[in-house]
Amino acid sequence: MTSSNAFERMFGFARRDVTLGNWREQPFNGWAFQNVGEMVRSARISAREGNLEAAPVDLGDLLGETLDIGGQKETVAAFLDRSSTDALTVMKKGRFVGDWFSPSMKPDARHIIFSISKSLTAILAGSLEGEGKLDPNAPVTDYVPEVAGSVYANATVRHVLDMTVSLDFEEAYLDPESLFARYRRATMWNPGGGEESLREFLAALQQLDEPHGKAFRYRSPNSDLLGIIVERASGQRYANLMSDRLWKPLGAKRDAFVTVDKEGSARAAGGVSVAVRDLARVGEMMRQGGTAEGGRIVPQAWVEDTIHGGDAEAWQRGTMTNLFANGSYRNKWYQSANASEAYCGIGIHGQWLYVDPKAEVVIAKMSSQALPVDDPLDLDNVAFFEGLCARV
Template identity: 50%
Template sequence: MSGNASSSAFEAAYGFARSDVRLSNWRQAPWNVWAFRHVSELIPTARIAATPGLTEDAVVDPRDLLRLPLPVGGDNMTIADGLRSTFTDALVVMKSGRVIADYHAPNFTLQSRHILFSSSKSVTAVVAGIVHNDGLIDLDAPVPTYVPELGSSAYADARIRDVLDMRVSLDFSETYQDPRGDFARYRRAGLLEPAVPGDTPDSLIPFLASLQKGPGDHGGPFHYCSPNSDVLGLVIERATGQRFNDFVSERLWQPIGARQDAYITVDATGLARTGGGFCMAPRDFARIGELMRLGGTLDGRRILSDNWVEDTIAHGSPEAWRAGPGVEWLPEGRYSNKWYQTGNANSAFFTLGIHGQMLYVDPVAELTVAKFSSQPEPVNNDLKRLNLALFDALAKQA
């Protein structure tokens, strides 16, 4: 196909030219629809290799599932309406270990890979659980035990457990729209945004080392800060002596039978951005949910300890959660090992990333749902609630 024909095909598929998508606008609509599926064309990445020779089964027709009612606010909505309203790119529904529906937006396939954003944190915590089971991480040890470069930062006296549960006292605000604040500097350190005039570029370690303690002690209220999860990735690298992506491939990706290579964004030094850089195919994302649903085993193979899974899905401090802002959209929630717990009757739990990336597990209904989205806004509490209502409807009807 000639260059002009290729460009015309791209514009016909997405409504804009490939040249329109830049590092300065890749998270904004409408360009995010393409960019979230092609992150490696915008940001440096490291490969997470799948086992060669494994292939996916055929797509499972979702039409019966899409017709199911979605009872929200008395409206006569269907699951299909809910998917459109939440800007869904892909949905995989698994019931009792079997894929029962694949939904793909236009130009998305079983092989397409999509960024997880902060759902990456939950995957990183699964990896931490594997390392902990190997006896290489002490959860009560302070962070500088593994990363001495952080000895003068807020993390000097923070335990690994505080990092896992987002209970680090940190002078940091997750302000997505401020181009000059600490969060923007953090994103630039991860090569996620272009440099700005007068900016001194950082890589992740110098940025993390610059963060200072906030008011109060560590181990207090739930305080969501993405850098905590990059600290956890650093701890994993130092404890294992391997690059993060290589360890993930060997100890998680290949053992769960992932069919597609994944990748993770890296900074200028090649350090993985474990707080938000995972990119993977939808069914492989669902396989991580199945691993958690089955208590750390998959296809009869023990990958993660059942104690770690139990700690993740059944613990977490209700008091710490109620003291944080998440109570507004998840009143009965808790947070443990970077996974959210709904507090509902089925003890469902889930991951969450900006722009609508979620992995939802209902152990009673034996349901796992992986969802990729391209919501225009990074954070929208109404859409969080709608997504949770959608998952609950699937648990009751699928």
């Protein structure tokens, strides 16, 4: 009487095959990235209730169009497949003009956005800054005194926001013995978690032999610390703060979620899961200079500064010039400094929130790419977005 199993038919593996040890690897990430709450304890970020999302708009003929990606001709459909896309949403001039979902992702699925979580966390900081509740030039220890014995002792919130903390930490995504692995356990993302809290881990980090503020050093723990900073500055927990200051005024249609550690600290650097259209709405809010249907979310000056205020010299001292040769990074958003002047949030395994202000296009792309970091595919993604912006 045992029926065949809908899950196994859809994904090609059994649910029980997905573990805390493999959930970010293919093929398991094709399911797990949409169901992170089953892997890691999570807090809910409430949307305003009773908001019905409109039906998806078919990408239509666009799927068959040929783009120039990395010197090769490739159709939109072929690239979506090659880049392990789970969902894509395109907005033009504030309207949803196309949605695409893989057979295994439903429009209401909440997909993890990894480091685009950082860009959302920074929006909370911008909102608090706009009300005078957070001073980016203040020492981190004004908000989080318990990191006084760490690298953050002499860092400012500004250094944290712009990833110019001189932090002795490598993003060794694939090395199980690294400090990074200890970090993964503290966040409860890997087996063996729950001994050390994220906060305790952050308080133990140390400085390189170099001052803060000089080089762009992409280090995720900074952004988790920013999550704690905005909690302390506001007196609210991260999920509630996100709900009140971003998700509800944004007009997000579906609750979001964020993973938490043993103490309830949010994985502000990478643990947020959202519906794809709601992610696009964040980009549209930025494109609108900080406003959405519920009013102003961040000051226009903050958006301007985020888009154009990055330190080009710090970027050149960093390791991502391969992606954006003349780019910059400000308030956890990337400025491509390409001809488009597009800016974006980027997450591992192929998460993108791409805003092209000239084309008036916002693209949200959620993926389950095999590798956390894949430099050639990142460049292809940018070329894909540029091609798409020219055609919608």
